[in-house]
Amino acid sequence: MRCPPPLSHRDFVAVLARCSTRAHLEQLHAHAFVTGRAAAQPTTFHLLRFAALRLSSCLPYARRIFDAEPHPNPYASSALRAPYSRYGMMDDARKLFDGLTERNVVSWTALVSGYARAGKVGNAIVLFEQMPERDVAAWNAVIAGCAQNGLFVQAVGIFERMVAEGFRPNGTTVCCVLSACGHLGMLNIGKVIHGYAWRTCVGFSSTVVNGLIDMYGKCGNVKGARWIFDEVSDRDLTSWNSLINCLAIHGHSKHAITVFDAMRDEGVEPDAVTFVGLLNACTHGGLVDEGIEYFELLHRKHGIEPEIEHYGCIVDLLGRAGRFQYVMNVIQDMKVEPDEVIWGSLLNACRIHRQLELSELAIRKLLELDPNNASYVVMLANVYSEGGCWEEMSKVRKLMKEETIGKKLPGCSWIEVDRKTHRFYSGDDTHPDSDDIYDALEDLTASMEL
Template sequence: MAHLLSALAISPPDSSPSTSQYSLSIFQRFENPNIFASNSMIRCLAKSQTPQNSFLLYKSMHQNVYCQPNNYTFPFVLQACSKLLGTREGPQIHNHVVKLGFTKDVYIKNSLINFYSVCGQIQSSRQVFDENPQCSDIVTWNAILASYARDKQLDIAEQLFGEMPEKDVISWSTLIVGYVQGGKLEKGLDCFREMKVKGLIPNEAIFVTVLSASAQMGLLEHGKLVHSTMKTSNCRMTVPLRTALIDMYAKCGCIEMSRQLFDEMRQRDVWSWNVMICGLATHGLGKEALELFERFTKEGRRPVNVTFVGVLNACGRAGLVNEGRQYFKLMTEVYGIEPEMEHYGCIVDLLGRAGFVEEALQLVENMTIQPDPVLWGTLLGACKVHGQVELGEKLGRKLIEMDPKHDGHYVLLANIYAKARKWEDVVRVRRLMVDRGNNKIAGWSLIEAQGEVHRFIVGDREHKHSLEIYKMLNVIDRRLAEAGYSPDVSPVLHDIGKEEKENAIRVHSERLAIAFGLLVTQVGDCIRIVKNLRVCEDCHLVCKMISKIFEQEIIVRDGSRFHHFKVGNCSCHDYW
């Protein structure tokens, strides 16, 4: 009977209620259960959907003089504490560990570190780690490393990593995941390359994480390196891994490769479909995204919230207004999905871009949830595009009152005034922004070349090839002028002379990145740029002209979408 109970206790972590209930029914037949049976039952309950029941059994053990907890009991009980975030029960269990003299047991120590870490009690976690330093193994080090990585104290995590007497794949995985989740994407990728040099084979968590980092930064060469490593290490291509690859290629501008990988998948989950739909939408392939959605539903799959974010975004990027209205209605009335802020953001953006600003305003005012500043900002952006100064002024004041620290609201309102040539109002808004301690977010552009990531800001002269870049910029300017280019200086918010405005706009970060790209790529190669802000109207025109004059494709991922510039045209059809 005890052997059967032990076998049931080693069931998967997602043990069904029936499994744990069956185990419990066997256990309850024991008149005097021994410690082995009790520990097995605690383990089974800790893994079940009712881990709190393991506490009751643990408590009954204390009342039975013939079956007192031993060193095998505590890791199981602490597992239940971690699962439940039992901040009251865990410290009590810790006290029992101390009283019974089990503080030098490495398995209990590791369980305590993990418990305090999961509960966000980093100091307690460190205290357990520092006690009895001779009683530690690689799991102990990994547990404390995970504590600091989870708490985003990456400097301490990095220091601990350097002090580790030995490291395994889990150690590297913890640090890499910590870097990426903590926003230090480049460090995460550097750490991955260092791990590769040391000959270690990454696990699935590492691959998914570094693919995500490559995708977020738009670094295709990094993403290709990860893909190549996956192939050479004979990594098993699971659905999450293939989905991460599809996402990476889509976000790095290779939508064809993304689609090819998707079509080759034998098995897909809802996230695979979502990633592909959203990828097509971001590249402006609205009709293709909607066709894929229709195929998705015909296969009997049920869309989730994110699916409709992709669908509505696809409508917005392609200007499919009627389709967007229909899908918004389908989401709520057929699938019963309550619109969230992101859904409202997509439909408001769709209507606003298409000129239905009043309809978008009415939708926002009648929302079932309280609109956030981002949504009002989307509407304000529509006012800028369509020159609705009066409504834009009203919304701009409202936004600045709601979120006075957000510089984007000031900039949008100033843009609206600048477009209407109301320079006094531009100066007033900019002065208000400065007085409140807000500075405009600096625009930057990235380009991956010669095995490095090169970052440029407006007017940048810090690059080691700055002299050659500005010479190339002069060549570009000359050939643009020969082709009939006339600068659109409306994005320049300062009331200065036309020549000064032209000089200001010619050194925007994406132009410097493209000039560098022309220096380091061969004719016919694609130049790929990642920009943190939305590309301005003049730079958009310039990119189209450069793609034709220099016969090179340029792909720009800006803060809004992808732009594929080829032979003087853009994939967005000037609708962005």
């Protein structure tokens, strides 16, 4: 039996990229074995990476390829540690890392990224601090991990360390930090990053442009967001969505709809994110009929199945308008389970329009979702009080004294001063200037009473 002619490395990689099933992968692996190519480390690496990252059912197969290699290189190990991490198998990824006799920056970064993707940001930061050497990818991994898990202040802080230690941020870094700045409202730092992006030409990528639009929009600089958008000729769907959302959250409802119409005129097909922005615009502008129309168009015309965000927007819009029968019809017809946003929106509308029975329903649903949330119990007591239901209110007040009810989480706010972010919690006295701050608040309160 004649052996098939061996594929060149380029052809081998090209064929591998077209594999779509485990059977295809096994056939190509067998070909590599028969022709002697399987012994080459580059071949092993490509097979392992494909099995580990492209086909979720092939993780055990990838592990067998790795175990059969007498001297696996760090890159092959990094590939295997990466679905371990993708599929949340961080214990296995860590064991593999700890068993390595040779570790390089790629190995360390792969594990840092894995912890970050799994939401274990603390582990990622600890590991990052232990790295004997770092590159831009390593910094990006921990910055992205912080930004994607809501640790925006930490993301900005690590970015500042990165720059101070002489590393040059790339487009990925810029996008992550812009996202953090947008969530924190840190416009000044966002502008500095904007200038850096344009000076170094990393700002020409669509991801950075979209990040800038989003950052300016979330920081309240609508003109800046619009200027960035207008300067870009090859806008993608994310650019349109970012601008629509920016205009919506700042009350420019009619302008948001105008941008949506312009997007459709240019032949850009909207997606689920587009309609979240549109429904938000209608909510902020009180455009009830328009909101209903867009909600119905979502599935009927564009074939998009409504998600929890769309339901939350339409419930909020209809509830604010006092159209409670329509609201309840929407909730009853939902194809996903109502969450705290849905019932919270209904509760807010009920309190505005003094709908006692629906308020009680909404709060009880909220308590089912989060029984230990003292805020909901307080709301229920207030609803009974406003409705004159004193016996029910007395029972709730008694319940609030029991140890089973959790404490209300303190409110938090932050402010940027001289490029530093200061966080304040309700009743907090840990800030070094807390005495002066409370004195100033008392003066302001006295002035307002006058």
